[in-house]
Amino acid sequence: MGVRYGSANEKMRDALARVAPGTPLRDGIDRVVRAQAGALLVLDDGPDVLSICSGGFLVDAPYSPQRLSELAKMDGAIIISLDGGRIARANVHLVPDPTVPTSETGTRHRTAERVARSLGVPVVSASEEMGVINVYAGGGKRQLQEVGRLLERANQALQTLERYKIRLDDAIANLTAVEVEDVATLRDVAAVVQRGEMVHRIADEIETMIVELGVDARLLRLQLDELYGEIDDELELVVTDYVADDHTAAQTLAEMSSLTDDEIHDLRLSANALHRIAESTDLGQSVAPRGLRLLNRTGRLDAESAAAIAQHFNGLSKLQRATIDELTAVAGIDAATAADVRETLARVTESAILDQYN
Incomplete structure (x- = not known):
């Protein structure tokens, strides 16, 4: 499935895939949480990371869940290699740029967010008291959830996706009907582009849940592929049929992705993304594919x-x-x-x- 998403979301998904259920890293984090210990893990041992490390000691040993659990008994951060195969350092004090904004309050989570934002590396923090696991990557934050609860949310999202896909199918069928009768309007096209973006956003969120669930998401993957199908390809063809000569479908779809959830409901913004005409406020004007x-x-x-x-x-x-x-x-x-x-x-x-x- 060719789901569209930006580099920031891609970085978060890469980080979630590394700590998904069934992975050695998640096994080690779960051991830390069950032991009611906290942890601050930097999943990169590049020069930029090492430059903000103070104190601690060199480990340079193969990664194992048991070794991670033991090292987490100390207060400092743990540095894990980019490929996840080795524990580079432990009991490290991290000194990130203090001017980097953070919404966190706890010391461990605040440091984790600042390191992730300033260096662009994935960081995982597990709180000692609450057992909350946060992943920071791509400028964002995601709190890992219990598998059962996440599966429930994903199934609800699939139901929502199904309803929105029906609306999209109706809009595409209507567009085809008015096209063959040569009575298509800008409103008909904008409705397809708008609903296509809504469907994409729901599918995008489900895709992230699937990555987060790891080995527990096989059935969800099949359901999403069946529902989503080739929607991106169909939407790209619709846009290509109407977009201005000096613009591409990719540019229009990127503009749609940049709209906020409130803006996406404004058909005029969807029409404007086509750049087909000078004045996009007249949604009733005739257009030809x-x-x-x-x-x-x-x-x-x-x-x-x-x-x-x-x-x-x-x-x-x-x-x-x-x-x-x-x-x-x-x-x-x-x-x-x-x-x-x-x-x-x-x-x-x-x-x-x-x-x-x-």
Whole structure:
């Protein structure tokens, strides 16, 4: 599944994968928590990390959960190699940049957040009294949850994803219907882009939960793949059909991802992300697709040929009226492919109209 996400979220997921249930590192952290001891673990032993280390002692020994549990009985931080295979140092006093902002109050968690933010390395802290495990990475923080509770949340999120996907499917079906009748408006397109981003955000959160659950997420992975399918590919085709010539679908989707949860509900912002027109506040204005999305449903047509056809006819309405002879005039399109394109467009048109009026 080609879920889109930024580098910050990617760093958090990498960190969560290292401490997921079933991993040696998580086994060691769980031992620390069960022993009601605290821990501050820096999951990188690069020069930047070592430069803020004071005191402690060199361990340079292979990592094991038992060794981590024993070393955590001391107050200082533990430095673990980037690959997780060795414990580099223990009982270290960390001296991060004190000007780095932190929302934490406890000394251990405050130090963990400052180290993670200032050096860009993953840090894990486990509180001694509450047994709370926090992961700091990519400028963010995530508190690890008990597996049963996280599974419950993930299943609820899957149900939400299913409901939002139905709404997205309805918006795409409506867009197809108005496209083949040549009455599409900016509102129809913006609705698909908006709902696609909402579905993406829910799937993105579930993806993070799956990473956090590790070996306990096999069933969730299958369910997410079945629900999410190729939504990103479909949404990219919708955007490509309407985005301005001097912009790309990737730029539009990146702009949508940057919107806040409140902003995403404003259809005008979704319309503006297409950069198709100078004035995006008129959601009722007519727009015409290039036809790439519907051409993509032709089995024997590759992406390059589809783009050549769309460019040649400059719009779906002209493409729908094209004869086989006119289609074969496009470089690389033979009679069989042209017939397949004609048949596909006719089938899509008929199906869309029937769905609209049934």
